[in-house]
Amino acid sequence: MRHLLSTTDLTREDALLILDTAAELARVTDRAVKKLPTLRGRTVVNLFFEDSTRTRISFEAAAKRLSADVITFSAKGSSVSKGESLKDTALTLEAMGADAVVVRHQASGAPYRLAHSGWVGCSVVNAGDGTHEHPTQALLDAFTLREHLGDLQGRRIVIVGDVLHSRVARSNAHLLSTLGACVTLVAPPTLLPVGVETWPCAVSYDLDEALEGADAVMMLRVQNERMNAAFFPSTHEYSRRYGLDTRRAALLSDDAVVLHPGPMNRGMEISADVADGARSVIVEQVTNGVSVRMAVLYLVLGARAEDQGGLLPAAEAVPA
Amino acid sequence: MTSSPEPEGSQGPVARVLDAADISRVVGRISHEILERTNGPADVVLLGIQTRGVPFARRIAVRMGEIEGAEIPVGSLDITMYRDDIRLRGPRPLEPTEIPAGGLDDRIVVLVDDVLYSGRTVRAALDAISDVGRPRAVQLAVLVDRGHRELPIRADYVGKNLPTSLAQSVRVHLSETDDVDEVLVLGGGA
DSSP: OOOBOOGGGOOHHHHHHHHHHHHHHHGGGGSSSOOOOTTTTOEEEEEESSOOSHHHHHHHHHHHHTTOEEEEEESTTSGGGGTOOHHHHHHHHHHTTOSEEEEEESSTTHHHHHHHSSSOOSEEEEEEETTTBOHHHHHHHHHHHHHHHSOOTTOEEEEESOOTTOHHHHHHHHHHHHTTOEEEEEOOGGGSOTTGGGSSSEEESOHHHHHTTOSEEEEOOOOGGGOOSOSSSOHHHHHHHHOBOHHHHTTSOTTOEEEOOSOOOBTTTBOHHHHTSTTBOHHHHHHHHHHHHHHHHHHHHHSOTTOOSSSSOOOOOOOO | OOOOOOOTTTTSOEEEEEOHHHHHHHHHHHHHHHHHHTTSSTTEEEEEETTTHHHHHHHHHHHHHHHHTSOOOEEEEOOGGGOSOHHHHOOOOOOOOBOOTTOSTTOEEEEEEEEESSSHHHHHHHHHHHHHOOOSEEEEEEEEEOOOOSSSOOOSEEEEEOOOOTTOEEEEEOHHHHSSOEEEEESTTO
């Protein structure tokens, strides 16, 4: 695998390899020297056309822990704000000798275009494109779930909120079902995308019913910056029907956990006492994000140009 | 750094150079040699290099423990992230690295591997150790030394010196991972 563009591209084996690799890399964090020499001399470019703090910092920390050189390129204050096209930006990066590009773009499909256009020869990692996918977020969510629940086979996971605008929901629905979990989406009908019936998950409009006995619930941020129409009558009504509060959290199974990709709208989709409660693993998600992104960068950058298939090169004899 | 099994017999003759009884005697001798060289087991930590260095290290630790009546700390080291050939060979899955609770600072660390060949694995392991702690000394124990070093590295404890040609390959099978204890030389005119 030279690129990570979408969780739909990942087989169960690929996903488990990334998660197992991340689990080993997580232990580097406990050491005195929190650095590995693996990607020494390689250059990772963070290409962010859209604002992001935690994803960008997380990728930066991951690349630096693997000893790669990191160049961060934000649209604001760069040539992109002067109207440079994606192609010209890509050619610039190629000319600078980037080995991997981590790209976030407001247009769905931009990372795919970058990877398959022939503009750049380097690896492309999708850090969120439009309303399409955010694969590393889904991988860190799956990693966090596995730490708490073990094998996800048959586990019931509920994803609640603004599915329409959420690349996190789409990536998670596919990845978690690949890992064997039963995913239920809960959202107002206006905040479900067209074609959601083709996703590998169930859809419900009743949050209380869906939460009954569930093993995990993932609250999505209500993306106010994308709310260009009247998707729901008022924030109060949204919060009452689709917000997670203490009463609703009590419906979950005993060992259930609460996730949120951040940043949270406290009091809107999640109440403060649940966000800070014992079931909340929201801070762990951030920690795990670094380990998962280290695993992705290692596997993507380690792949040789001729390996187009799975994550690992074809088995070959290694001299003893 | 022993390879995964591949169809054997396709490489010509197979010679079994060590059997289960030989390997057991090697474990016993190396255990005594380590104890002699380090003046007893105090401060000794054994670290097996993934994958087959690990069961070999555990066997030596058990034998040393029997001799001295003390428990010898033993751990494992995965050196994948320290290899110098990731760009050539591509990524591999990681195995667990377990450092014993006492850490490595001021200890005598005995690295344990199954086969010593180019020396590049040991080079990577030395780098990995220096990121974990600062041992007083690092020594190297191997089951088989087959020669053809590419780096200035030698073993302190050797189970068997095995002159080989580059055309041959050495396979170590240990019962923990392969159901049988043996060392084979494949190919060439062995």
